[in-house]
Amino acid sequence: MQQWRIATFLCTVLALPLSADAQETRAEAIEKQRAEKASQLKKYEPTGLEKTLLYVEEKNPLTRFAPYNGFFVEYGYSGKPVGSGLALGAGWRHDLFDRNARLVIEAGQSLRAYRRVRGDFFLPRLLDERLEIGVEAVYTYEPQQDFFGLGLESSEDNRTDFLYEAPSVEGRALVKPRKWLNAGVRFGWTDASIERGKDKRFRSTDEVFTVADAPGLLQQPTFLYNDLFGTIDTRDQPGNARSGGYYGVLWRHYGDSDLNRFTFDRVDVDLQQFIPIFDKKRVIALRARLMTTTAATGQEVPFYFQPTLGGGDSLRSAGDYRYRDRNVFSGNAEYRWEAFSGLDMALFSDFGTVAPRLSDIRFADLLGAYGIGFRFNTYKAVFLRLDVAGGGDEGIHIFTKFSKAF
Amino acid sequence: MTIRTWIPLSAALSITSALVLSAAGPKFYRDDPIWNDPETQNASSVQPVKLSEQYDFVENTFLKAGDRTDRRAMNVNSVDEVPDSSWFENRIGREPWDAARVVRGPDRGTGPAEGPWTVTGAKSEGITPGFTIRDSRGDIYFIKFDPPSNPEMASGAEVISTKLFHTFGYLVPENYIATLRRDAVVIAPGTTVDDEDSKPRPMDGDDLDDLLEKAARRDDGTFRVIASKAIPGKPVGHFRYYGTRPDDPNDIYPHEHRRELRGMVVFAAWLNHDDSRSINSHDTLQQENGRAIVRHYLLDFGSTLGSGSTKAQTTRAGNEFIWEARPTFVTMLTLGFYVRPWVKVKYPDIPAVGRIESTYFRPEIWKPEYPNPAFANARPEDYFWAARILSRVPDDAVKGAVGAAKFSDPRATDYLTKILLERKTKVLKSWLNATNPVVGLQLNASGTLSFDNAAEDAAVAADAERYTLSWSRFDNATGAHTPVGSEQSVTTKTAQMPRELLSDSGEFVAVTIRAFHADQPAWQHPLTAYFRRSDGWKLIGLERNP
Numbered sequence: 001m002q003q004w005r006i007a008t009f010l011c012t013v014l015a016l017p018l019s020a021d022a023q024e025t026r027a028e029a030i031e032k033q034r035a036e037k038a039s040q041l042k043k044y045e046p047t048g049l050e051k052t053l054l055y056v057e058e059k060n061p062l063t064r065f066a067p068y069n070g071f072f073v074e075y076g077y078s079g080k081p082v083g084s085g086l087a088l089g090a091g092w093r094h095d096l097f098d099r100n101a102r103l104v105i106e107a108g109q110s111l112r113a114y115r116r117v118r119g120d121f122f123l124p125r126l127l128d129e130r131l132e133i134g135v136e137a138v139y140t141y142e143p144q145q146d147f148f149g150l151g152l153e154s155s156e157d158n159r160t161d162f163l164y165e166a167p168s169v170e171g172r173a174l175v176k177p178r179k180w181l182n183a184g185v186r187f188g189w190t191d192a193s194i195e196r197g198k199d200k201r202f203r204s205t206d207e208v209f210t211v212a213d214a215p216g217l218l219q220q221p222t223f224l225y226n227d228l229f230g231t232i233d234t235r236d237q238p239g240n241a242r243s244g245g246y247y248g249v250l251w252r253h254y255g256d257s258d259l260n261r262f263t264f265d266r267v268d269v270d271l272q273q274f275i276p277i278f279d280k281k282r283v284i285a286l287r288a289r290l291m292t293t294t295a296a297t298g299q300e301v302p303f304y305f306q307p308t309l310g311g312g313d314s315l316r317s318a319g320d321y322r323y324r325d326r327n328v329f330s331g332n333a334e335y336r337w338e339a340f341s342g343l344d345m346a347l348f349s350d351f352g353t354v355a356p357r358l359s360d361i362r363f364a365d366l367l368g369a370y371g372i373g374f375r376f377n378t379y380k381a382v383f384l385r386l387d388v389a390g391g392g393d394e395g396i397h398i399f400t401k402f403s404k405a406f
Numbered sequence: 407m408t409i410r411t412w413i414p415l416s417a418a419l420s421i422t423s424a425l426v427l428s429a430a431g432p433k434f435y436r437d438d439p440i441w442n443d444p445e446t447q448n449a450s451s452v453q454p455v456k457l458s459e460q461y462d463f464v465e466n467t468f469l470k471a472g473d474r475t476d477r478r479a480m481n482v483n484s485v486d487e488v489p490d491s492s493w494f495e496n497r498i499g500r501e502p503w504d505a506a507r508v509v510r511g512p513d514r515g516t517g518p519a520e521g522p523w524t525v526t527g528a529k530s531e532g533i534t535p536g537f538t539i540r541d542s543r544g545d546i547y548f549i550k551f552d553p554p555s556n557p558e559m560a561s562g563a564e565v566i567s568t569k570l571f572h573t574f575g576y577l578v579p580e581n582y583i584a585t586l587r588r589d590a591v592v593i594a595p596g597t598t599v600d601d602e603d604s605k606p607r608p609m610d611g612d613d614l615d616d617l618l619e620k621a622a623r624r625d626d627g628t629f630r631v632i633a634s635k636a637i638p639g640k641p642v643g644h645f646r647y648y649g650t651r652p653d654d655p656n657d658i659y660p661h662e663h664r665r666e667l668r669g670m671v672v673f674a675a676w677l678n679h680d681d682s683r684s685i686n687s688h689d690t691l692q693q694e695n696g697r698a699i700v701r702h703y704l705l706d707f708g709s710t711l712g713s714g715s716t717k718a719q720t721t722r723a724g725n726e727f728i729w730e731a732r733p734t735f736v737t738m739l740t741l742g743f744y745v746r747p748w749v750k751v752k753y754p755d756i757p758a759v760g761r762i763e764s765t766y767f768r769p770e771i772w773k774p775e776y777p778n779p780a781f782a783n784a785r786p787e788d789y790f791w792a793a794r795i796l797s798r799v800p801d802d803a804v805k806g807a808v809g810a811a812k813f814s815d816p817r818a819t820d821y822l823t824k825i826l827l828e829r830k831t832k833v834l835k836s837w838l839n840a841t842n843p844v845v846g847l848q849l850n851a852s853g854t855l856s857f858d859n860a861a862e863d864a865a866v867a868a869d870a871e872r873y874t875l876s877w878s879r880f881d882n883a884t885g886a887h888t889p890v891g892s893e894q895s896v897t898t899k900t901a902q903m904p905r906e907l908l909s910d911s912g913e914f915v916a917v918t919i920r921a922f923h924a925d926q927p928a929w930q931h932p933l934t935a936y937f938r939r940s941d942g943w944k945l946i947g948l949e950r951n952p
Contacts, residue, residue, distance in 0.1 A: 026435040026484070027444040030658075034447045038655035044455045050465075054458040060604055068602030099612075278749040279721045282742055337742025340734040341722070347741060 069094045075402075077108025077116055081142060082311055083320040084114035091118075100125050113198060115141040122172075132174045140166045143198035146321040147205045149213055150303065152354055152365060154323060156394055161197030162205040162217075164304055166190050183230040191222045194304060216302030221259040227252035235274060239381030240404060242280040246272040254305065262302050264295035272406055285334040285346075287406045289314070292327045292358050301326050307354075309367075312385075312399035313406060315352040317369030317392030325354035329361050332406060334373070346373040348387070348405070367392060373405065432882045434914070434936065438484040438946045443491035447655035450698035452691055455643035455651070459685050462646075463776055466683075467729050472648025472662040472779030478949075479665035479788055484936075485948040486787060492656065492701045494575045494666040499795040503573060508803035509810050511569035517582030518633045519543040523591050528599040528609055528617065535617050539633075540594070546636035549586065550708065551621030551629060553716045558622070558758040558818070560708040560715050561632045562811030566822075567677050567707035569807045574673055574795050575666065577703045579688075580635040583812055585628050588618065637703055639690035645702050646684045648779035654700050667780035669792030674781070675772035676796060676826070676833045678762050680723040681709035682774045682781075711822065712753075712760030719761040721748055724772050758818035764828035769836040786841035786928065787950035790860075793837035794845065797864040801827055835866040839926050841950050842933040844873070844919050849943035853903035855917065861926070870921045870929065872897050877904050880914035880936060887916055913939050916947075 023029040046054065055061070066074040070092065077089030091106025104120040122134025142164040148154040170188035177183075194217060196204040211217045228251050234244035248270040256262040268291045275284040291307035303324065309315050310322030314330045330352030336344050350369040355361045371389030375382045382404040389397045465471045483489050490496055497503065521542030528537040536550040552560050561583055568581040591614065598606035599613045621629050645651070648662040661667055674682045688703040708715040714723065725748035726733060736744050753761045774781065808823045838861040846858035855875070861867035875894040878887040891904035907915050916936045921929035936947030 023431065024435065025437040026440045027437055029431060029435065030440075031444050031446055033658050034445070034655050037658055038447045041451060041655060042652045043453060044652055046458075046461075050458050050461040053461040053464070054456055057458055057460060058456070063603045070603070278745055281721075281745070281749050335742070337737065339738045339742075340730070341728055343734075343738075345738060345742065 072106075077106060078118065079116055079138070079140070080108060080110065081114065081145075082313075083112075083144075083146065084110040084142065085112040086110060087114065089116075113141075113143050115139075130176050132176075133172065135169070135171045137169045138167070140164070140168070145197070145304070146202075146319075147209070147214065147303065147324065148322060149209060150306070150325050150354075151356065152323060152325075152367070156322070158208055159202050160205040160208045161199040161202050162304070163195040163197055164192065165195065166192035180234050181230075181232055183228075185226070185228050187224075187226045189222065189224055192302075192304065193220045214303040215300040216262060216304060219259060219261075220302065220304075221262055222257040223262075224255045224257055225252055235272075236280075237380050240377050240379065241272070241274045241285070242283045243274050243276040245274065246270070256299070261298075261300060262295075263299045264293050264301045264305075266291070266293045266301075266305070266307075268292075268307075281338045283334075283336040285332075285336055285406065287332040289330050290328070294326075294358075309352045309354050312387060312401050315350045315367055315369050315392075316348070316371055316387055316389030316397055316399060317350070317367065318394060319397060322394075323352075323354045323367075325356055327355045327358045327361060329353055329355075334405065336375075342376060342378070344375040344377055344382075346375065346387075346405070347371075348373060348389075349391075350389070375404070433880075433885050434484055434882050434938065434946050439487070440483050441487075441489050441496070443481065443489040445492055445656035445699055446697075448697040449654050449656055449691065449700050452642050452651065452653045452689075452698070452700055454641065455689075457644045457646075457684055462684050463728070466647075466778065467727065467776045470777075471646075472783070473660055474662075474779070474783060476783075476785070477663065478785070479668055480663040481659040482665050482791075484946055486791065486950055488575075488665045488791070492699055493577070493664065495577070497575045498573050498798045499575060502798070503800075503803065505800060505803040505806040508569060508573045508799065509806040511580075511807075511810075512572045512578050513580050513582065515545075515580070515635075517584045517635075518545065518547050521590075523549075523586070525591060525593045525597055525609065525614065527597060528613065535620050537614075537617065538636075539591070547582075547584075547633040548636065549584075550632045550634065551618075552631075554620070554622045556622070556713070556718055556757045556760055557624075558630060558811070558813055558815075559713045559718070559760045561630055562758060562813055562818070562822075563709075563711040563713035563760075564632045564634075564707045565811050566807050567679065567710040569810060570677060570799070570804075571673065571704055571707070573799060573803070574792075576670075577701055578707075579637050579703065579705065581707075582633045582635070583810075584631050584633040586631045587628050588614075632708070634705075637688060637690050639692035639701065642689045642691050642700060644684045644687045645689050647781070651689075651700070656699065662779040662783045664780065665788055665791060668784040668788040669795075671772075671774075671778070671781035671784050672769070672789055672792035672796060672833060672837055674774060675724070675769045676829055677707075677710045678712070678719065678724050678772075679707065679710045680719075680774045681706065681715075682778060683776070711826075712762035714760065717760075718753075718757075721751060721761065723761075723775075724767070727773055727776050729776070754817075754821060756815065756818050756821055758813045758815050759822055762822070762825055764825045764832065767829055767832060769829075769833045785951065786837075786931065789837035789840050790843070790950060793834055793840075794860050796830060797834050797838065797860060799830070801830075804830065831866065834861075834864045838864055839867055839928060841928050842919065842921055842931045843867070843929060844921060844933050847935045847945055847948070849903065849915075849937045849945070851942040853905075853908040855901045855903060857899050857919070859899065859921065861929075867923065867926055870923045870926075872922050873899070873901070874920045874922070875901050876918045877907055878916045878918075879907065879910065879912045880916040882914050890915075914946075915939075915943070 066072040073090045076087050080087050087108055087110035089106055089108030093104040095102050101123050107117045109115045117139040120136040122132055124132045144161045145164050147160050147162055149158050168188055168190035170186055172186045174184035231248040233246050235241035235246055236243045250268040252266045254264050270289050272287045293301045295301050306324050306326055307328040308321045308324045309328045309330055310318030311320035332350050334346045334348040336346040338344050348371055351366040353361055353365040369389045369391040371387055373387040376384040385401045387399040488494050518541040523539040523541055526538050526540055529535055536548060538548050540546055552558055564581050565583055568578050572578045593609050597609045599609040601607050623629055647667055649660055650657040686706040688705045689700050691698050692701050712719050714720055733746055751766045753763055804826050805823045808819055813819050843859050843861040844857050845860045849855050862869055873896050877890045879890055880887055890907050894901055916934055918932050918934045920932055923929050931951050934949045934952050937943040938946045
C-alpha cells in the first residue's frame with residue numbers, strides 16, 4: 001500500500017501545476033508565452049563586430065584623423081611621387097569666408113625621406129562654382145630620384161639617384177563651363193636644384209653621368225613657367241571608369257630666369273577611352289600618352305624635367321622612371337572583367353618608347369609589357385591594385401598601388 | 407525494488423506523462439482559428455536600436471544569420487493563414503479588393519498641402535539625398551528625388567510598390583508624388599545640415615540648391631518628388647529578418663520563421679524588390695488601447711521594379727547576391743570569358759522604367775541583394791500563401807497601380823504594366839504549383855466536401871486528373887488519427903464523407919487530400935484539413951505538407 005500512496009502522491013503533485021497552467025484558448029496560450037517573455041526582457045546587445053562597424057558608420061573615424069575641416073593626419077600627401085615609399089602627411093585645412101574660400105597647409109614625409117610642404121589658398125565657388133582661382137606655395141624635397149641615363153639604350157646597371165629640391169609658387173585660374181569640360185591657366189616660379197642622391201644602394205648620378213649625359217646636372221636655374229590646359233572628361237566614374245573618355249592637353253612653357261640655357265616647352269597629351277561591354281561588366285580600356293619637350297636652338301631641357309617611361313601606370317615591364325628622354329610615347333590596353341562587384345581583374349598590354357626628338361619615335365622601338373591585374377574597388381574608385389607584369393628584359397615586376405592604373 | 411513496487415510507480419509515471427502531454431495543449435483550441443494575434447503586452451520599455459548596414463551585409467552574407475531549421479512558419483493560425491498583427495493585416499487575402507482600393511493604397515489624404523514647405527532637416531550625404539519638410543497643415547513629410555539620368559523612375563517605383571505591398575497586407579507609409587517649387591521652400595530657423603565631417607551646421611539656401619543639383623529637374627524648373635508622410639509613433643529602429651527583439655514582449659516568433667516575412671520573397675521577386683533588407687524597415691512604438699506596441703513597417707521602395715534609386719537598376723539585381731563565390735571564381739578563372747547569363751539580358755531604353763523585364767525572370771531563383779534568412783527559410787506552403795494573395799490582385803489593379811506613378815511617357819506605363827502582368831503569371835505558375843494547391847475546403851452538414859484548386863483558378867495549370875482523399879477520426883487531446891474507410895479517388899472537386907463518420911458522435915474529423923497532375927508533381931504533397939462538428943462542420947485546421 002505504501003507504494004500506491006507514493007504513486008498517488010506523485011500523480012497529484014506533478015499533475016496539479018500542469019492542469020493549473022493549461023490554457024483553454026489559443027489566445028491564452030500565446031498570451032502566456034508573451035507574459036513569460038515580458039518577465040525576461042533585456043536590452044539588445046550588439047556583437048563586437050557589429051559595435052565596431054556601427055562605430056565606423058556613425059562616427060566615421062577617418063574624419064577624426066583626416067577631417068575635411070581641421071587638423072588632419074593621413075596616409076601619403078598630395079603630390080607624393082611614385083617610388084617615394086610609405087608616407088604620412090599632416091596639416092590643417094579649412095573652409096573660410098562662409099565656404100567661399102579654402103586654405104590648406106600640409107607637410108608630408110615618406111620612409112625614404114621624401115618631403116613636401118605645401119600651402120594652398122583658393123576661391124572655389126566663383127561664378128556659381130564655374131571659376132576657381134588660387135595660389136599655392138610648395139617646397140619639394142626628393143632625395144632618391146632614380147636616373148638610368150637618357151634614352152632607350154640606358155642600362156639598368158647604371159641606376160643612380162639624385163636629390164631634387166625645389167621651392168615653388170604658383171597661381172592658377174580654372175574654369176569649368178560644363179560638368180565635362182575644364183580649362184585653366186597657371187603661372188609659377190620654381191627654383192629647382194640637384195644634389196647628390198641619398199640612396200645608399202646606388203651611386204649618385206653625378207658619379208656616373210656627366211652634364212653631357214644629363215643636361216642641368218651641374219647648374220640649375222630658376223624658372224618662371226606658365227601653362228594652359230584643357231580636359232574633356234566624359235567618364236562615368238573618374239576613379240573607376242567603365243565608359244566614356246578622358247582627353248587632356250597641357251602646354252607649359254619654362255623660362256630660364258638665370259642662365260638663358262634651359263628655356264623649353266612641354267606638351268602632354270593624354271587620351272583615354274573606356275569601351276563598355278555587357279553592361280560594363282567587361283571594359284576595354286585604352287590609353288595613349290605623348291609627353292614631348294622642345295627647346296630652341298642653344299637651349300636644353302634639363303634632365304630632371306624630362307618625361308619618364310616605366311612603372312605601374314605606364315610601361316609595367318619596367319620599374320618606375322626606368323627610361324627618360326625629351327619625348328615619351330606610351331600606350332596601354334586593358335581588358336577588364338568584373339569578378340564580382342568588389343573586384344575587377346585585367347589582362348593588360350603596355351608599350352612605349354622614348355626618343356630625343358619627336359620624329360625619332362618609331363614603332364620598331366616600342367618596348368612591350370603584358371600581365372594580369374587585380375583591382376579591388378567600389379563603384380566609384382579603385383582602392384587597391386595588384387599588377388603583375390612581364391614582357392621586358394628586366395624580369396617580372398609586381399606593382400601594389402592604392403590607385404587605379406588609369 | 408520489487409516488481410510489486412514498480413507497478414504503481416510505473417503507473418504513476420505513465421499517468422503523469424500522459425498529463426504532461428495533454429498539458430502541452432490540444433491540437434486545436436476552442437477559439438481556433440484565430441485571426442488576430444493577441445499582442446497584449448505593453449512594449450513601452452522598448453528602446454531605439456541602431457542597425458549597422460555593413461554588419462547586416464556581413465552577417466547575412468558570411469555568417470548565416472538566424473535559425474535555418476526546416477520547420478513550419480510559427481505564427482500561422484490553425485488554418486495556415488497569418489493572423490492580423492503588428493506586422494501584417496489581412497487585406498486582399500481575405501476579401502476582394504477592386505482596382506480603386508488598390509490604387510488608394512495606404513493613402514489617407516492627398517499629400518503635402520499647398521503653400522510653403524518648411525525644411526526642418528536635411529540629408530546631404532549618401533546616395534539618396536533628401537530632406538524633411540513641414541507643410542502648411544503642419545504634417546511632416548520626407549522628400550526624395552529622382553536621379554537626373556532617370557526622371558520619374560524612383561518616384562514611380564516607390565508609389566507603385568507602396569500601393570501593392572499595402573494591398574498584400576504589409577504596413578507601409580503614405581507615399582505621394584508631389585511637385586516641389588524651389589521658391590516655395592523655406593528653411594526653418596535652426597535647421598542644420600551635416601558638413602563634410604558629419605558635423606551639423608546651419609543649413610542655408612546654397613545647401614538646398616546643392617541638394618537639388620542631384621535631382622531630376624523638369625523643364626519648368628520644378629521637381630517631381632516623393633513625399634513620404636512621417637509614420638506616427640516613436641521610431642525604435644529597424645527589424646531584422648531573423649531573431650526577435652529582446653526588449654519587445656510581443657515579439658515571440660523568430661522573424662525567420664514568420665510566414666509574412668518568409669512569403670515576402672514572392673512579392674519581392676514579383677516587384678524586383680532586391681533591397682528587401684533590414685535597413686529598409688522601420689519599427690515604431692505606437693499607443694493602442696492605453697499600451698505601447700511596436701509596429702513593423704516596410705520602407706523605401708525606391709529600389710524596386712526597374713529602379714536602382716539613383717540610377718537604373720543593375721542587371722545583377724534579382725539574379726545574384728552581391729557576393730557569390732562560385733560565379734566569382736568561375737569568372738576569375740576563365741579570364742572573364744564566362745559571362746553570367748543575366749549580363750546579356752536586353753532592356754528597352756525607357757528612362758522612367760529603368761531595368762526590369764519578364765523574359766529572363768525566373769521567380770524561383772530570384773535573389774535579393776544579399777541572403778535574407780526569412781526568405782531562405784521559406785517552404786512551399788509559405789510561397790503558396792503569398793502567391794495565393796498575389797493571385798487575388800486583379801490585373802486592372804496592377805494597371806491602376808502603375809497608372810498612379812503618373813509617368814509622362816506612355817511607353818513607361820504600357821511597358822511596366824505588361825511586364826508586371828507577365829511576371830505575375832510566372833510567379834503564380836511557379837509558386838501556386840509548388841505544393842498541393844487545394845483551397846476553399848467546405849464540409850456541409852450532410853458530409854459533402856467541396857474545395858477549389860488555386861492553380862487552376864489562377865489559370866496557371868490545367869485541371870487536376872484526380873484527387874485522393876483519406877478520412878479519419880481525429881482525437882484532439884492525443885493528436886491520434888483513426889482511419890475511416892478506404893482511400894477515395896475523385897475527378898471532381900467534391901467528395902462524400904464516409905457514412906460512419908457522419909453518424910459518429912466524434913467532434914473532429916480529418917481528411918488528407920492529394921492532387922494528381924502529370925505536369926505538377928508537387929500537387930501530390932499531402933494536405934490535411936480538420937473539421938469540428940458545430941452546427942454543421944467548421945474548418946478549424948489545415949496543414950499543407952504536414
